[in-house]
Amino acid sequence: MAATTKRRQDDATAAPSNPIPSSSPAFGTPVHPILDRRTAPIPAPAALKPTILPILLPPATLRPLAFRTFTKKHNLTLTSAALSSLAAFIGRHCGSGWRExxxxxxxxxxxxxxxxxxxIQVIVDGDGDGDTLRGILKALEGSMSGGRIVQSKTPALSRTSSFNFGPNPGTSDTGQSRPGLEAQNSFGMSALTVASDGEADEExxxxxxxxxxxxxxGAxxxxxxxxxxxxxxxxxxxxKPxxxxxxxxxxxxxxxRYxxxxxxxxxxxxxxTPSFSAEASSLHRSASFATSTNRITPIANLLGRSGSNHLLLALLTILPSGTLALSDLTGTIALDVQHAIxxxxxSAWFTPGMIILVEGVYEEDYGASDASTLGNTGGIGGTIGGKFISFSLAHPPCERRTTTLGIEESNTATGPVFGWTDFLGLGSERATGxxxxxxxxxxxxxESAHNSNGKIVIAAEVNLDNPTTxxxxxTLLLTxxxxxxxxxxxTIILIGNFISSATMAGTPNTGSIEYKEIFNDLAAVLADFPDLIARTTFVFVPGDNDAWASVPVPRKSIPDLxxxxxxxxxxxANREVGNSLGKRKEGEVIWATNPSRxxxxxxxxxxxxxxxDLLGRLRRTAIRIKTQKEVENEEDTHEKSNGALEAGMDVDMSTSDKESQLDPDTITARRLTRTILSQSHLSPFPLHTRPVHWDYAHVLNLYPLPTALVLADAEAPPFVVKYEGCxxxxxxxxxxxxxxxxxxxYGVLHGTGRVMMEEM
Structure with missing residues (x-):
């Protein structure tokens, strides 16, 4: 008996240390002693990895949660293909615990x-952009363990890819949300009270x-x-353009454009349509624009609705027969502006080539003779019969830059509209703002030492062949x-024309040699101010007379020759002043296109x-619209002709009564500003009036509105006008x-400018 006990103690001492106890010899498990848990606790296996039992997750079951995360929180839209890919991924890697x-x-x-x-797309597509979504899911798969995203795997992943799988910057350590941070997080950059190492090094x-x-x-x-x-x-x-x-x-x-x-x-x-209004009514002329519901009617939908009031958004055109007409994506109709105001x-000009809002009545012609008269076939897609009698015309309401990008003046996010869109290739507002x-x-x-240095100086019509210029x-440089x-x-911006007459157009003293000499004269003037030109960026924008004969816009920069x-x-000057610059940037010169940004x-x-020369072209091509007094004297039947459009224009300028007391230059500046910004285009004219390169017409868009717009128009008076934040x-x-x-x-920090004058 003592020998048996002794042998069991020796076997227990020689047995390997294994935390897994023996269950039954029938399963082939080795014999191990059962340890006393009071004296030798069994540690948990360190290498034991949790397993996930995959499930088949229907996309319809995941849709509410995906809608709340992608649409409500991040303002993204999921397609059916993308939702199916996400459901399959979550079912495979998260298993039955995906919800609980x-x-x-x-x-x-x-x-x-x-x-x-x-x-930059707001549509999460699993077909066209399937490679992008697959890449995201593949990167997520490598950082998941047991259905959870393991934070320890995140830093190495973020250094080798453009994804950011770190902690949510919109939440604190306790899981509570912190307002404002989520709105600023974008493109893998924190939001950012502390810059990342790469950003700090770059700065x-x-x-x-x-x-x-x-x-x-450049354009x-x-x-x-x-x-x-x-x-x-x-x-x-x-x-490719x-x-x-x-x-x-x-x-x-x-x-x-439309x-x-x-x-x-x-x-x-x-x-x-207001959510509290169940009435689908037409324009309420007596109601304010903010409380009434306005509906835009396609031109093709006017057929069969003679005598009814409508609001059209259409391109103002002139048909080959000489008739003034409106065109949209569905058709064309003749326009009668005899009674329009x-x-x-x-407040603005109306010229062919502009997209305008027109309110009036459709009058159908049952003689069916308009098609041959107007030179087109009737029906949808062509010139429909009859005419549209307009009572009022207006430009489309302008939209502030902060509204387009989804950013308020307080720099807080109000929900992305196009804030993630990179319009200029410099990064979107949400990514880098x-x-x-x-x-x-x-x-x-x-508190900066360069607080007074944020100035941009702009001079135009710099005719270098004129000694007075x-x-x-x-005088400008000396100031x-x-x-x-x-x-x-x-920055000092000098805008042409740099020569009074068109270069190389066959007129005397406009050849290439004379054109090069005027820039040599400019160089002689700049050489007298080495300290200034070594610390300033010069930008030269050509005019129609510069470089070569007049061509469609956009125009290339002045050749290096x-x-x-x-x-x-x-x-x-940079070599002469270079030792005193320190970390400051050397002077440079940029020969820009027209237009440029x-x-x-x-x-x-x-x-x-x-x-x-926008002002001259607007005055030459604008159609004449009668004043309200003229219309009232001719007809008294249109007492409510100012309609909903009048209240709809979000105007921060003076009314016509107050404008009548202003000087003509101020009135002209306001009309020019409203016309261009409402059209959101630098050339709202027909192509025969202002030729444009078709594939480069997008550079003429003013959408979203820029922070500042320089209209170097020699015929217009000098002015500084701020309208809708621009x-x-x-x-x-x-x-x-x-x-x-x-x-x-112009002051960069405050976004305002002033006209400067000095005696020569």
């Missing part, structure tokens, strides 16, 4: 964030000069985005060169630069009379 344990919600959250990082390398964050985008370098009506978002064009495109691109030019304005108008609160009165605002406050804020330019370095402007002396002078701090600020500037001519130089100074 909240595993699916975390996966959907990370998938939505990753989609925003990788795509350190750029130094403390705000000019490091200035970029000029031929701007990305082309196409509005997709079905997806209600912008897509990158897959067609050409100077000799097929004829179908001419139609696309106007279709894109669709942009149409979606903008429909998003206006005045065109949305403008809303608001004398928070970081760019932080850098701007650091370099130009109240060179004197005025010298800033005599001040401290911190007062030097960031004529500007070598100017570049040489600025390079010499000057941006600062990414997409934080955008200034559109264009040279055109500061519109016209420098006029640099020479005012014989003894004064005139230009505009």
């Amino acid at each position: 344990e909240g595993l699916a919600e975390r996966v959907l959250e990370e998938a939505a964030k990753s989609w925003k990082q990788c795509s 350190e390398e750029e130094g403390d000069d705000p000019r490091h964050w200035i970029k000029v985008i 031929f370098d701007q990305p082309k985005l196409v509005y997709n009506v079905q997806k209600k978002g912008f897509e990158s064009s897959t067609i 050409s100077l000799f495109p097929p004829p179908s691109h001419k139609t696309d030019l106007f279709r894109q 669709q942009l304005i149409h979606q903008r108008v429909l998003r206006n609160e005045s065109f949305q 403008q809303i608001p009165e004398d 928070a970081r760019m605002r932080r850098i701007e406050n650091k370099l130009l804020g109240p 060179l004197t005025a330019l010298r 800033y060169a005599t001040g401290p370095v911190t007062e030097f402007p960031m 004529f500007t070598s002396r100017v570049r040489r002078v600025i390079a010499e 000057l941006c600062w701090f990414g997409g934080k600020g955008e200034m559109v630069l264009t040279k055109d 500061c519109v500037l016209n420098p006029g001519k640099i020479v005012e009379g014989r003894r004064r130089a005139k230009w505009i100074e």
Whole structure:
């Protein structure tokens, strides 16, 4: 007995340490002693990995949770194919705990964030963009364990891909939401009270000069985005632009313009049916625009509705027969403006080529003779019979830049509209906005040493073949060169025409040699201010007389053949002043296109630069609209002709009664500003009036509205007008009379400008 006990103790001592107890010899498990749990607790197996039993998750079951995460929280739209892919992924990797344990919600959250990082589309598609979604799910699969996203795997993954699977920046450590942070998180960047290492290094390398964050985008370098009506978002064009495109691109030019304005108008609160109103009524003329519901009627839907009131959004055109007409995507109809008035009165111009809102009555002609008279076939898609008698005309209501991008003036997110769209190739507002605002406050804020340095100087109609112009330019440079370095402007923009007559057009003194000599004279003037030109960025925008004979817009920059002396002078100034610059950026010169865009701090600020005689073209081609008094004297039957359109114009300018007391220059400036910004286009004219390269017409769009718009129109008076958050500037001519130089100074930080004048 003692020997048996001794043998059992020896076997227990020699037995290997295994926490798994023996169950039964029938299963082939080795014999192990049962340890006393009071003295030797069994540790949990460290290498034991939780397993997930895959399930078949129907897409319809996942739809409510996916809708709440993608649509309600991230403003994305899931297609059926994408929902099926997500349901299959969650069912395979999360199993039966997808709902009770909240595993699916975390996966959907990370998938939505990753989609925003990788795509500008708001439609999450599993077909066309299936590669993107598959890449996101594949990256998620590598960071999951037991149905959960393992945070320890995240840092290594984020360094090798563009996805961000870190903790949700919109929540605190306790899981409670922190307002504002989720709205600022984008493209893998935190929101960002603390910059990432890469961003901090980049900011350190750029130094403390705000000019490091200035970029000029030429017309031929701007990305082309196409509005997709079905997806209600912008897509990158897959067609390479050409100077000799097929004829179908001419139609696309106007279709894109119409669709942009149409979606903008429909998003206006005045065109949305109130949820508390069950009445689907037409225009209420006596009601205010904010409380009435306005509906746009397609022209083809006018057939068979003679004598009824309608509101049309259409392109104002002139038919081959000479008849004024309206055209939209469904058809064309003759327009009668005999009784029409403008809303608001004398506030803008109306020319063929503009997309306008027209309110009136359809009058059908049962003689069926209009088709042959107007030179087109009747019916849908053609010129329908009859005419549209207009009572009031107005431009489409303008939309502020902050509304288009979904950002309020307080820089807080109000829900993305096109905030994730990268219009200029510099990063979207949602992706880089928070970081760019932080850098701007650091370099130009109240506590910055460069607070007074955030200035842009703009001079136009710089005719270098005129000696008086060179004197005025010298006065401009002397105004800033005599001040401290911190007062030097960031950018000096000089806009043509740089020669009085068209270059190489066959007229005397306009050849290539003479054209090169005028820039040599400019270089001689710049050489007298080395300290200024070594700390400033010069931007040159050509006019119609510059470089070559007049061609369609956009126009290319001035060739380097004529500007070598100017570049040489600025390079010499950089060498001379280089030792005192420190981390500041050297002087540079940029030969821009017409039009072009000057941006600062990414997409934080955008200034559109264009040279055109807009005022003269508007006055020459505008149709005459009678005043309200003239209409009342002719007919007393249209007492309510000012209708809902009058209340609908969100006007921050004076009314016609007050405008009558203003000087003519102010009235002209306001009319010009309202016309261009309401059309959201730099050339709202027919192609025979202002030729445009069809494939590059997108660079003429003003959507979203820029921060500032420079209309270098020599015929218009110098002015600074702010409308719907956009500061519109016209420098006029640099020479005012014989003894004064005139230009505009624009402040980047405050977004305002002022007209400057100095005696020469």
